[in-house]
Structures are given as structure tokens and as C-alpha cells.
Amino acid sequence: MPKDRVVIMGAAGRDFHNFNLYFRDNPNYEVVAFTATQIPHIERRTYPPELSGPLYPQGIPIYPEEKLTTLIQEYDVDQVLFAYSDISHEYVMHKASEALAAGADFRLQGPKATMLKASLPIISVCAVRTGSGKSQTSRRVSDILKKMGKRVVIVRHPMPYGDLAKQACQRFATYEDLDRYECTIEEREEYEPHINRGTVVYAGVDYEEILRHAEAEADIILWDGGNNDLPFYQPDLHIVVADPHRPGHELRYHPGETNLRLADVVIINKIDTAKEEGVALVEENIEKLNPKALVVKANSPIFVEDPGAIKGKRVLVIEDGPTLT
Numbered sequence: 001m002p003k004d005r006v007v008i009m010g011a012a013g014r015d016f017h018n019f020n021l022y023f024r025d026n027p028n029y030e031v032v033a034f035t036a037t038q039i040p041h042i043e044r045r046t047y048p049p050e051l052s053g054p055l056y057p058q059g060i061p062i063y064p065e066e067k068l069t070t071l072i073q074e075y076d077v078d079q080v081l082f083a084y085s086d087i088s089h090e091y092v093m094h095k096a097s098e099a100l101a102a103g104a105d106f107r108l109q110g111p112k113a114t115m116l117k118a119s120l121p122i123i124s125v126c127a128v129r130t131g132s133g134k135s136q137t138s139r140r141v142s143d144i145l146k147k148m149g150k151r152v153v154i155v156r157h158p159m160p161y162g163d164l165a166k167q168a169c170q171r172f173a174t175y176e177d178l179d180r181y182e183c184t185i186e187e188r189e190e191y192e193p194h195i196n197r198g199t200v201v202y203a204g205v206d207y208e209e210i211l212r213h214a215e216a217e218a219d220i221i222l223w224d225g226g227n228n229d230l231p232f233y234q235p236d237l238h239i240v241v242a243d244p245h246r247p248g249h250e251l252r253y254h255p256g257e258t259n260l261r262l263a264d265v266v267i268i269n270k271i272d273t274a275k276e277e278g279v280a281l282v283e284e285n286i287e288k289l290n291p292k293a294l295v296v297k298a299n300s301p302i303f304v305e306d307p308g309a310i311k312g313k314r315v316l317v318i319e320d321g322p323t324l325t
Contacts, residue, residue, distance in 0.1 A: 003030040004078040007071050007104070009095065011037055011084040013158040016047065016205055017232050018083045018114050019060075024053040031056070032075040035065040037084070050165040051205060068095070072102035079105045085229035085255055086130045092254050111262070115234040116208055120215050124235035126225035128256035132243040133269040133300055135190060138224040141239065142199055145220055153218035154194050155210060155233070156203040157226025159187050169209045172201040190224070207232045228256035239265045240293075244274035247281035251289070260286065265294045272299040 006029050008015045015034055023029050034047060046059040063071060071077065080099040082092060096106040123145075125138045138154065145152045160167050161184050170181050172191045183191065187203075194201045200217065201224075202210045211233060214221050223231040231238070240263035242250050250260050260266065266286050271279050279297070286295055302317060304310060 001028075003028060005029075005075055006031045006079045006081055007033050007035060007068065007075070007077050008081045008083055009035045009037075009065060009068065012160050013226065014085060014229055015081075015083040016051075016158070016160070016164075017207055018081065018109055019047070020051070020206055020208065021116065022109065022113055025055065027055070029079075031060055032077065033071050034060060034062045035068055035071070036062050037065040045164075048165045051168060069098060069102045072099065072104045077102075077104045079107050081107045081109065083109070084227075086227040087254050089252055089254055089257075110258075111230060111234070114230070114232070116211055116232060117234050118211055118215060118221060120218060121220050121237075122223060122231070122233045122235045123220060123237045123239065124223035124225060124231035124233065125239045125241070126223075126231060126259045127228045127241040127243075128250035128260050129243055129246055129253055130227040132228075132241040133267075133298075134225050134241050135193070136300065137239065137241055137267060137269070137298075138222060139193055139197070142194065142197065142222055145222070146197075146199070151217065151219040152199055152222055153214045153220075154199055154201040154222050154224050155207070155214055156190055156201055156224045157229060157232075158203060158205060158207075159184070159190070159226070160205050161187070164205050167204050168206045169213060170202065170204045171213065172203070194224075228253060228259060230255050230259060230262075235264075237264050238262055239267065241267045241269050242282050242286070243270060244268055244278035244282045245270055247278040248285070250282060250285050257289070260293075261289050263290055263293045265296060266290070267296045267298050269298050270300040271297050272301065 008019055008031060019031060023031050045062045049057055049059045052059050099106040125134050127134045142152050162182055172195060178188055191201050202214050204210055223233055240259045251257055268279060268282050286293060
């Protein structure tokens, strides 16, 4: 029986995870290429043979997403798998239309095919959009668990900007670890607050290997999500953060809407700065999609290291998150 030829569309995160978990050792498929977007300089590289497994001794090439139609035609592709996050539903369907028009099926994979089961309790913190406030929520949840006497290990959604083989399983416990793995500013921004709290962080590319290492030193694993992606591990408690500065986005972005539908707890964040009508619309949409979820309203206050340095002055606060940009 001939193999189905597959192109996986991604952004150096969910795409690699789905491949590792579902396709790497699957004799029914041949993944001929990844396409990449969002992550700088990831295209024109190769998913290395150290990670791609024995069915792919040369690794798998990574191309710019703009070449999707050409790849489908040149490789006679049967299926296109869409595997990245924080994308409007409209954009996803435009890509589906492109794939169908070029002659391939278009596919999404859900939790059953892509979530690993842990031997320990998993709490996941995800969102309906990137920039909703996952990181501060993860830190708060971690602090609460540690006060309860639990050993908490953070597993962070991937940000593999460097050598993929060397980044397969990374453990961060000190600032020296950040230097050793040549972390970018974006990675340091996520890892340093946990390290400052004495919490070990894992990240990388191979999340099954990461899980086995994390299980060896934790009572509870806390999944610290990226963008609005789903967790890579099956959660026992799924916390999802919503942003009332962008009301309605919880229904219009992939896979954020899926997160909302799966949530055990939905945190409506930033209510101290959001408009009342924005908060009300988010509440209404939660009630429509997931009425069983526990809804928590939260503030997102700004703190500075030295308040005296700015006291009595007019201050402009610049965020790097998409709420403002």
C-alpha cells in the first residue's frame, strides 16, 4: 500500500511535536517537507535526522510557507497538515482552499492524536489569543502549588530558534543554563522569572523525552503554553486565559476557540483596564461555548522594580504583547 505524502505547515513548534508523536515512526505516511512562518530564519533549514528518526535518514527539509502550492505539485502531496497557532479562522480556511486547489487534502489534528499522557498530574495554562496573560498566570499557579508543598516543574511551549538537535531536551535551573543553550531574549523573558523563583523549566523539541525527565523531579507538571496553542500533554486541569481588550477573538482564532471549549477554568484577565462591554462580551461567549467552565476575573497590574525612580513623573508603558501592538 503506497504511503500518503504529507506537508506539515508550521512555525517550529506544534508542527515538530505533531510529527514526532504521530508521523515519525508511522509507516503509512511520508512527510516530504515542513513549511515555516512566524519564526525568523527557520525556513531553508532541515529538521535533523537525529530527531526525524530512522524513516528519514536525511532529515526533512523546511521551506517558506509561500512555496506551499509548488511543494504540493512537485511532491504529489496527498495531505497538508496545518500545525501552528494564533491564526484567524479565515486565514486557516484560505490555506485550506490553497491546498485543495493544488490537489491535496487539508487536515487538522486534535488532542487525541497529539497529547501525551503523563504519570503525574498536569495543569495547563493556555489562552484564546497570544498576549492574554499566560505567563503571569503560570507564575501565580506555580507559586500557589509550591506554597502547598508541591514540587513543581514548568514545561514551556517550544521556542526552538537555534540548533534543533542540541535543543531536543533543555533543562533550565540557573542563569548559566540560559547561556549554555544560547537563549534568545524572548526565551529569557519566559524562563528567568521561573528561575528566580527556584523553579526548574524544561523546553525543547522532543516533548516525550522532556516529559520523562520532568516526571523524575516533580509532583506536578505545569504546562506553560505558547501563543494560543493547545497543550502537548493531556491536562488534569486546563486553565485558559481570555483577553477582554480583544472581545470576540475567543471565537475567531485557531486554536484558541478549541482551548475555550476545552477549558475547566477561564480567566478573564486585565479587567482593571478593559471596558465593561468587552468583559461582558467575553463572559457571554464563554457561556455560549463552555457554560460548565469556572470563570475567574483577574487584574493585570503593572509593577516596577524601583517605584521611587518614577514617582511624580508621567510614564509611558510600552508592552511587547499584541494587546497594544
